[in-house]
Amino acid sequence: MSSNKPQAEAALFVAFNALLIRDLHVYFRSRGTWLNPLVFVLMVITLFTLGIGPDPSALSNHASGIIWVVALLGIMLSLDALFRADFDDGSLEQLLLSPQPLYLAVLAKVLAHWFITGLPIVLASPLYSLMLGIPADVIPVLALGLLVGSGILSFIGAIGASLTVSLRSGGLLIALLTLPLYVPAIIFGSQFVQSAIEGWPLMPTFSMLLGLLIGAIVLAPIAIIGGLRLSQDT
Amino acid sequence: MSTEASNNSTLAPHSEVEPSLVLDSVSCERGERLLVADLSLHLVAGQGVRIEGPNGSGKTTLLRVLAGLSQQYSGTVHWCGKDIRQSRSSLAEDTLYIGHLAGVKALLSPLENLSWWASLHISSGDAVSKAKLLAALSQVGLERFANTPCHQLSAGQQRRIALARLYLSEHRLWILDEPFTAIDATGVELLEHRIAEHLKKGNMAIVTTHQAMQIDGFTRCPLTSASSEEEAS
């Protein structure tokens, strides 16, 4: 097969597409996958507001931090399901045995999952802004930051998900593993929003976020593949 | 079906190397238990092996090692002269593995499930045509349910979706773990016929089953729990 290069590339494309489309099909047919993280995020923001108090200035002071922490939790909790269903029904075995590069397979799976959990959280950012009193002109910045940031969170969180997929009690362990790794993303992500509110230059923090995203896309799948492989030895 | 597939380009590169599977003193430990002890085996083209043994004797573990899923073993396994620890892709290109889990998504239809599998495992460059997929499904008696969500099908029918892969597969090595589970008598007969056909083409099969099996060219490889206890002590 490797002797025929264009054919091998075409096969790669077919496999990548099939993975992406199948996962999206499955996600679309189970409404909970995309709705639950979003509802979770909205509910926790509500709880934050109730905890801090209704004072608008106090809320908008903490808004960027709150939104980022809550989005992070929503994405992280949803990631427990990323590989678990495939592990339970045996699709993961078939995926790992495919001659296609696992790097692309992992990329497709995380991308599909991000599309269904990360993207809705990004798209709902005007809603959080209203709830927490973020000025309207900052909303595009918030959305842009979350767009890049949710990608970072998905890829890094997927490492934790892959390392715990064969364990029955994965949820809390994922948190323990991935939360320390989320620190750079949350620092630069909330600072990006803060910069927009204060009128500081945006490029430094945004370039850091982009750098983190690229690093996560390049490196995280390597660890994820390792995690998925070891899940097959129970 | 089979003539259609043999025209496929997947056959061409396969004829380069004579296929062989060589196990050299393979042992698998799980926790404190030694499951497979010092197993050596040589499999050549056209040969099938039936791994036998009581429950818990390590049949599934061994099959997962040979498929390249399990990495916790000692000893070596060579596929076509290459250590499978080192060259994962050459084993993956040549192997079809069907385990206890069907690898079928309950929310998708048999057609969608099979199409997904084919695009990962039949790397011909194009997506496998719908006609071929339907033909494979009809071989296992599922053509009427091709578009029914799998969660509405019975356990045996879900199992058949996995087995439909055998009718798309041109892989040289089939590793089948209890393929006949939940399959009725006529279904078993058809499968046996398909496996025999596979061996006649010069391919190989490794099978575990608790049922009687009538296929020519199969040797037996017993994994007795008694011998493994001996080794462990």
Added chain:
Amino acid sequence: MASWQWFHRLGSPKWLSGTIDRWLPWVLGLGSVLLLVSAIWGLAFTPPDYKQGNSFRIIYIHVPTAIVALAAYYVMAIAGAVSIIWRMKVADMALRAIAPVGAALTFLALVTGAIWGKPTWGAYWIWQDARLTSMLLLFFLYLGIMALHDAYQNSASGNRAAAIMSLVGTVNIPIIYKSVDWWSSLHQPATLKFTEESTIATEMLQPLMLAIPGAYLFFIAAVMMQLRVQIARNEKNTRWMAERAAQ
């Protein structure tokens, strides 16, 4: 390859066990002496700091533990890499041995840092200190790896998971450290600077120069003791271990 794996599987733990038996008393003895001397020197014979008074003396515990705690993580990650690449049993044992020792050292560094913080800054914990915050995150990373070990029933899978996680952590630690540093500089009032090591007097530095190697030796000794437990647990069914036990 096969003969090497055989060698690693059976040869190394036995050899390592003998080496540990031979070296442990020396390492532990020298480490203890260094720590003791540096402690007495630092506590009794070093002049008090003109600004911090006597409270600065906690650096003779805080600084060595913090340095070794971070170094331990990298040593652990190297063990993880060796385990992944060469599948060495001993590397897995080392990973398991280092994680609790490293976590304990990190915890000690956090506690001493907090105690030092009270007289210096008036609070046990201030977030402006990037180093302390990074230490806290390092502590979490250690805990994660220990939790992974515990979660897997199949210890071989647990070893592999922990090895992968330790490498992931290694890539992330510099990024975490830099981002926390940047973050704290952003929120720090300009009058407050934490550069205790650079302004330190030579007289105060000398005991520290003894305490740091002392802490390293102490760490090595603690890992050796942990390794001995790991070897005993892993090799309990082998012949050499039975012979040793019979002696």
